[in-house]
Amino acid sequence: MSHDSNRTRSWLSIANERLMRRQRLRLALVNMAVLAVIWLGLASTVYIVLVGESDRSIDQRLWVSMEQYTEHFPPLERKPHPFEDRYLNDEDALYVAWDPKKLTLIDTNVTNLSLLTSLKTLAAKPCDNGPCYFLVEVHETPYRVLQMQNPNHRTGTFQIVENISQEREMINRLTALMMMGGIFGIVLTIIGGYSLGRWTLLPIMQA
Numbered sequence: 001m002s003h004d005s006n007r008t009r010s011w012l013s014i015a016n017e018r019l020m021r022r023q024r025l026r027l028a029l030v031n032m033a034v035l036a037v038i039w040l041g042l043a044s045t046v047y048i049v050l051v052g053e054s055d056r057s058i059d060q061r062l063w064v065s066m067e068q069y070t071e072h073f074p075p076l077e078r079k080p081h082p083f084e085d086r087y088l089n090d091e092d093a094l095y096v097a098w099d100p101k102k103l104t105l106i107d108t109n110v111t112n113l114s115l116l117t118s119l120k121t122l123a124a125k126p127c128d129n130g131p132c133y134f135l136v137e138v139h140e141t142p143y144r145v146l147q148m149q150n151p152n153h154r155t156g157t158f159q160i161v162e163n164i165s166q167e168r169e170m171i172n173r174l175t176a177l178m179m180m181g182g183i184f185g186i187v188l189t190i191i192g193g194y195s196l197g198r199w200t201l202l203p204i205m206q207a
Contacts, residue, residue, distance in 0.1 A: 028190045035189045039182045047175060054167045055144075059133060062146035065093040065160045066131075070148075094161040098123045100149060106156060114138045115161070122147055123157045142168055 096119050097106040103123055110116050115138045122134050127149050134145040146160045 043178045096159040098157040
C-alpha cells in the first residue's frame with residue numbers, strides 16, 4: 001500500500017511539473033507577444049518620424065538651392081555655359097534647366113547621362129501649381145528632385161537634384177539596429193518569462 005502511495009505521489013509530482021512547464025511556456029509566449037506588439041509599434045513610429053524628418057530636411061535644402069540658382073539665372077537670350085559655377089552654396093546639389101517647349105537642355109552640371117534621361121522624363125510632367133518633388137533611382141542610387149516651372153520669373157523648367165544615398169543608408173542602419181534590438185529583447189523576454197514563471201506559478205501549484 002505504501003509502495004502504491006509513493007508511486008501515485010510520484011506521478012502527481014511529474015504531472016504537476018509538466019503542467020508548470022507548460023504554464024511557464026505560455027506565460028513566456030504571452031510576454032513575448034506583448035513585447036513584440038509594443039516594439040513593432042514603437043519601431044514603426046520611430047521609422048516614420050525619421051523618414052519624415054529626413055525628407056523635410058532634404059526638401060528644405062533643395063528649396064534653398066532652387067532659390068539661389070534661379071535668382072542668378074540669366075535670361076534665355078543669354079544662354080549660360082554648361083557646367084559653370086551657378087551660385088549654389090550646397091556643393092552636393094545638381095541643377096538642370098530645360099526649355100519648356102522643346103525640352104532641350106539649357107544649363108546643367110549633371111554629367112550622368114542616365115540621370116539626365118530620367119530628369120528629362122520628369123521635366124515633361126507639368127508642375128504649374130507649384131513645386132513638385134520626385135524620387136528617382138538611377139543604377140541603384142536614389143535621388144531627390146525638386147522641379148519648378150518658371151520660378152522667380154525665369155522662363156524654363158528647373159530641377160535641383162540631390163543624391164540621398166547617405167540619408168537612406170543611415171535610416172537603413174538604424175532600422176537594422178532596431179530590428180536586432182527587438183529580436184534580442186524578444187529572446188530575453190522568452191527566457192526571463194520562462195524562468196520567472198516558476199516563481200509566479202509555484203505558490204498556485206502548491207495551493
